[in-house]
Amino acid sequence: MAKPFELPDFYLPYPARLNPHREEARTHATLWARDMGMLEGSGVWEEADLDGHDYPLMCAYTHPDCDAAELCLITDWYVWVFFFDDHFLEVFKRSGDIEGGKRHLDRLPRFMPMGGDLSMPEPANPVEAGLADLWRRTVPGMSADWRRRFAESTRHLLNESIWELSNINEGRIANPVEYIEMRRKVGGAPWSAGLVEHAVRAEIPARLAGTRPLRVLKDSFSDAVHLRNDLFSYEREVRDEGELSNGVLVLETFLGCSTQEAADAVNDLLTSRMQQFEHTALAELGPLFVEHAIDPASAMGVLAYVKGLQDWQSGGHEWHMRSSRYMNEGAAAAKPLGTKSLIALTGAKRLRNFTSVRRQRVGPSRIPELYMPFELRLSSHLDGARRNAVAWSAAMGLLEAQPGVAGSAVWDADKLVDYDLPLCAAGLHPDATAEELDLASYWLCWGTYGDDYFPAVFDRSGNLAAAKVTVSRLSAFMPLDGTPAPPPVSALERGLADLWVRTAGPMPAAGRAMLRRAVETMCESWLWELGDNVVGRVPDPVDYMEMRRLTFGSELTMSLCRLRHARTLPEALSESGPMRALENAVMDCGTLINDIFSYQKEIEFEGEVHNCVLVVQNFFDCDYPAALVIANDLLTSRMKQFQHIAEHELPVLCDDLGLDCAARGVLDAYLAELRHWLSGVLNWHRACSRYDEPSLLRHHRPPVFRLAGPRGLGTSAATVL
Numbered sequence: 001m002a003k004p005f006e007l008p009d010f011y012l013p014y015p016a017r018l019n020p021h022r023e024e025a026r027t028h029a030t031l032w033a034r035d036m037g038m039l040e041g042s043g044v045w046e047e048a049d050l051d052g053h054d055y056p057l058m059c060a061y062t063h064p065d066c067d068a069a070e071l072c073l074i075t076d077w078y079v080w081v082f083f084f085d086d087h088f089l090e091v092f093k094r095s096g097d098i099e100g101g102k103r104h105l106d107r108l109p110r111f112m113p114m115g116g117d118l119s120m121p122e123p124a125n126p127v128e129a130g131l132a133d134l135w136r137r138t139v140p141g142m143s144a145d146w147r148r149r150f151a152e153s154t155r156h157l158l159n160e161s162i163w164e165l166s167n168i169n170e171g172r173i174a175n176p177v178e179y180i181e182m183r184r185k186v187g188g189a190p191w192s193a194g195l196v197e198h199a200v201r202a203e204i205p206a207r208l209a210g211t212r213p214l215r216v217l218k219d220s221f222s223d224a225v226h227l228r229n230d231l232f233s234y235e236r237e238v239r240d241e242g243e244l245s246n247g248v249l250v251l252e253t254f255l256g257c258s259t260q261e262a263a264d265a266v267n268d269l270l271t272s273r274m275q276q277f278e279h280t281a282l283a284e285l286g287p288l289f290v291e292h293a294i295d296p297a298s299a300m301g302v303l304a305y306v307k308g309l310q311d312w313q314s315g316g317h318e319w320h321m322r323s324s325r326y327m328n329e330g331a332a333a334a335k336p337l338g339t340k341s342l343i344a345l346t347g348a349k350r351l352r353n354f355t356s357v358r359r360q361r362v363g364p365s366r367i368p369e370l371y372m373p374f375e376l377r378l379s380s381h382l383d384g385a386r387r388n389a390v391a392w393s394a395a396m397g398l399l400e401a402q403p404g405v406a407g408s409a410v411w412d413a414d415k416l417v418d419y420d421l422p423l424c425a426a427g428l429h430p431d432a433t434a435e436e437l438d439l440a441s442y443w444l445c446w447g448t449y450g451d452d453y454f455p456a457v458f459d460r461s462g463n464l465a466a467a468k469v470t471v472s473r474l475s476a477f478m479p480l481d482g483t484p485a486p487p488p489v490s491a492l493e494r495g496l497a498d499l500w501v502r503t504a505g506p507m508p509a510a511g512r513a514m515l516r517r518a519v520e521t522m523c524e525s526w527l528w529e530l531g532d533n534v535v536g537r538v539p540d541p542v543d544y545m546e547m548r549r550l551t552f553g554s555e556l557t558m559s560l561c562r563l564r565h566a567r568t569l570p571e572a573l574s575e576s577g578p579m580r581a582l583e584n585a586v587m588d589c590g591t592l593i594n595d596i597f598s599y600q601k602e603i604e605f606e607g608e609v610h611n612c613v614l615v616v617q618n619f620f621d622c623d624y625p626a627a628l629v630i631a632n633d634l635l636t637s638r639m640k641q642f643q644h645i646a647e648h649e650l651p652v653l654c655d656d657l658g659l660d661c662a663a664r665g666v667l668d669a670y671l672a673e674l675r676h677w678l679s680g681v682l683n684w685h686r687a688c689s690r691y692d693e694p695s696l697l698r699h700h701r702p703p704v705f706r707l708a709g710p711r712g713l714g715t716s717a718a719t720v721l
Contacts, residue, residue: 003327004235005248005260008267010228011274014310016318021068022060028072029056029079036133037126038083044090045083052324055079061315062192063308066199073137074199080130081157081188087127089241096169102656105158111135112151114144138198145206150194156185159577167244172644175637177545177588178581179250180223185577186245187229189222196308202301207292212528213284214302216543220277221309223542225316227270231263232326254633265620269541272619274313275350276540281306352618353538358607363600364693366628367686370593371636373643374675376683377430378423381437385422389441396498397491398449405490407460410452415699418689421445427680428557429673439502440560446495447522447553453492454526455606459533467530471523478516480509503560511568518556525550529610538609538618545588551610552594554587558677569670570663578649585642586674590681592635596628597685600693605700639678646671 019025030050033039039047059075066074092101104127111120111131118136123129139147167174174182184190197203208214230237230247237243247269252262285306289299321328379385393399393416401409425432425440432440458467470492477485477497482505488494496519504512528547532539539547549555573579595602595612602608612634616627650671654664689695 003329004239005263007231007328008264010267010317011271012314012317013274013278014314016061016314017064017311019060019064019066019071021071022056024068025059025071025075026054026056029075032076032133033079033083036080036130038079038130042083042087042126044087050079053082054319054323055082057322058316058319061318062312063196063199064311064315070199073134074195076130077134077138077195080127080134081191083130084127084158087125093168093241098166098169108158109151109155112154114147114151142198143203143206145209146194146197146203149209150191153188153191153194156577157188157191159185166649168242170648171244173244173253174250175634175641176250176254177634177638178585178641179245179247180542181581181584183226183245183247184219184222187222187226189225190218192225192312193218193221193309196312197305200301200304200308202304204302204305205292205294205298208288208294208302211288211292212524213280213288216280216284217277217306217309219546220273220280220540220543221313223273224270224277224313227266227273228317228320231266231270232320232328234259234263235327236325254637255630268619272540273542276543277309352621353540354536356536356538356609356614356618358536358609359604362603362624363696365597365600365691366625367597368628368632370596370632370682371639372679372682373639374679376427376679377676378683379426379430379432379437381432381434382422382426384434385425385437385441386417386420388438389422389445390416392438392442392498393445393449393495396446396495398445398495400491402490405457407456408453410456411449416445418695418699419448420684420688420690421448423687424680424684427683428677430676430680439499442495442499443503443556443560446492446499447556449495450492450523451526451551451553454530455533455608458530459607462534464527464530464534467527471527474523475516475520478504478512478519480512480516515556515559518559521550522553522556532609533607536609538615541615541619544610544612544615545591548591548595548610548612549584549587552587552591554590558583558586558674569666570657570659572657573653573659573663573667576653578645578653582642582645582650583674585638585645586678588638589635589642589678592631592638593682593685596631596635597691599624599628601691601696605696642674642678 039045055078056075063074112135120132123132227247234246234248237246238249247266248262251265252259320326399411399413421444422441425444429440477493478500485497488497525547529551599613602611612631613627616630
């Protein structure tokens with residue numbers, strides 16, 4: 001059978017190196033796998049299979065600098081994880097046995113104890129035996145924080161196999177954003193990043209592990225590893241195993257293109273993710289070390305971890321080129337060094353990210369037919385909320401220039417009336433009381449004002465330091481313990497202080513903490529936007545989608561939806577994979593709607609680089625109409641994913657968790673709020689006067705200043721435009 005596509009030219013900035021202890025690891029791995037019961041008699045592997053896959057060679061390439069004992073341990077982990085994958089395929093995927101798969105997965109966390117006592121139940125199969133042995137050999141000497149993070153990655157790797165199995169049974173192919181998110185869990189590269197910490201003997205400091213730079217480094221590393229694997233494994237997974245979780249198949253289906261075109265697009269995304277890794281390491285780690293006062297030894301540890309991830313990336317590619325597990329016949333043969341190869345080798349496509357023409361004429365925005373399956377309802381208190389929102393904004397100082405701050409006259413009463421933010425609140429909360437609708441409207445006014453204020457004041461000046469100070473001060477106006485906030489010095493601080501007193505007072509402590517974090521992450525994301533705007537960098541597609549949820553304030557407004565209910569969702573439900581996937585899909589729908597409507601406003605009038613349509617144009621090197629089709633298709637697919645999770649995945653999860661009628665009622669109310677959120681967001685974009693061309697021309701008309709002085713004939717020159 002002919003190959004499904006020709007492997008593309010890969011971006012390979014780092015040379016692969018080989019660990020000198022590979023033969024020792026090879027001998028050890030065979031003996032260990034046999035001792036664990038993974039070879040003859042397992043029904044999954046024979047020794048010839050293990051030899052052909054050559055995991056010791058993979059580990060020798062991906063961990064070139066560790067000693068023999070560490071390489072043997074790392075190799076055993078990879079033998080185990082690939083055996084788990086193949087065992088799950090043979091026993092549960094091919095038969096479609098979801099219940100058996102769940103029982104198998106439910107036992108495995110018992111072999112990863114967190115405390116000092118490493119006692120475990122008796123293993124019942126080779127997967128359990130291997131995990132028990134590896135855990136005991138790995139965790140001594142590692143911190144509790146590392147154990148927790150590594151165990152979480154391992155659980156994701158194991159548990160999300162059910163997601164793959166469910167999609168196979170339903171014949172469902174994920175949309176691209178869903179696929180990237182889920183592949184990080186089931187694909188295992190975040191788990192590999194945890195092993196890199198162990199191999200280089202440098203743990204990530206706990207206070208840095210959750211920061212954006214470290215998260216992006218791990219995520220971009222993971223995405224590149226998975227996308228590379230998808231290219232090499234397409235033939236085996238899709239043609240032989242009937243697998244649906246493959247990036248080439250996902251793009252082939254979503255874009256409606258040929259397999260070769262999809263493979264080339266996957267490779268472009270792989271390159272983009274690797275370059276995102278490089279950009280983060282070079283541009284964001286230094287400021288992070290300064291901000292958190294990281295000592296030199298810890299900083300060197302983080303850099304050793306970064307180098308370990310780079311080694312893994314180049315070594316993983318070299319192994320894929322050699323392993324019998326993958327489609328690589330003839331791939332190692334020398335190709336003519338043409339223009340395409342030079343572009344791939346040098347990463348020259350990254351230059352396109354910095355060549356977008358700012359404030360180019362693109363309008364008016366074209367609004368296609370948008371998929372919206374949910375009915376719109378509006379609050380009966382809308383008229384009152386409109387009047388009160390203007391009065392509140394004026395009282396907080398949002399409608400005037402800030403003393404001593406150039407460019408800060410971003411709003412006036414006429415603009416605020418045109419923006420009609422209470423209309424958005426009325427759709428988001430159709431059953432709100434008059435007081436609740438006022439409060440929701442004020443939050444939308446405050447967040448939208450901040451979103452307009454930051455680029456108007458800080459983008460023009462390029463003063464990122466002042467922007468960071470502005471953001472850092474905001475937390476003081478959201479005290480968790482009820483202590484008084486400091487005196488506000490700006491409209492942004494005054495408005496937040498007022499909103500916090502109105503909103504957080506009656507909340508339980510956990511609700512206040514969740515709301516404060518949602519506000520903080522939104523404001524911190526504005527700094528990310530400013531950083532790209534200052535250098536004119538169109539962001540990487542994956543980084544854009546994930547950060548856009550924050551810049552749009554989706555998490556904040558959805559947190560308010562949750563907190564409106566007297567009872568909160570059970571923690572096991574709210575922290576579950578299906579619920580997080582559902583909420584991410586909802587947030588993406590909101591941001592995509594906004595990007596489609598705001599294209600002219602952001603690109604032509606504001607010189608923005610953060611718009612999904614522009615990101616798609618830049619990534620695919622296509623025109624506005626073609627990019628708009630792709631953005632709208634993505635919006636539709638995310639909307640349908642929300643429906644799929646709500647209708648098919650959450651009922652099963654509720655049964656698994658044994659939720660009672662009251663808990664299911666809370667969930668139903670929350671899902672209804674999210675449907676209102678979606679229909680309300682779309683209705684507001686259609687009805688407000690913020691994005692249409694006549695309104696844009698009116699809102700961006702240069703101000704007229706009349707100088708005081710003589711009036712009469714010949715004094716018209718005193719008017720300054």
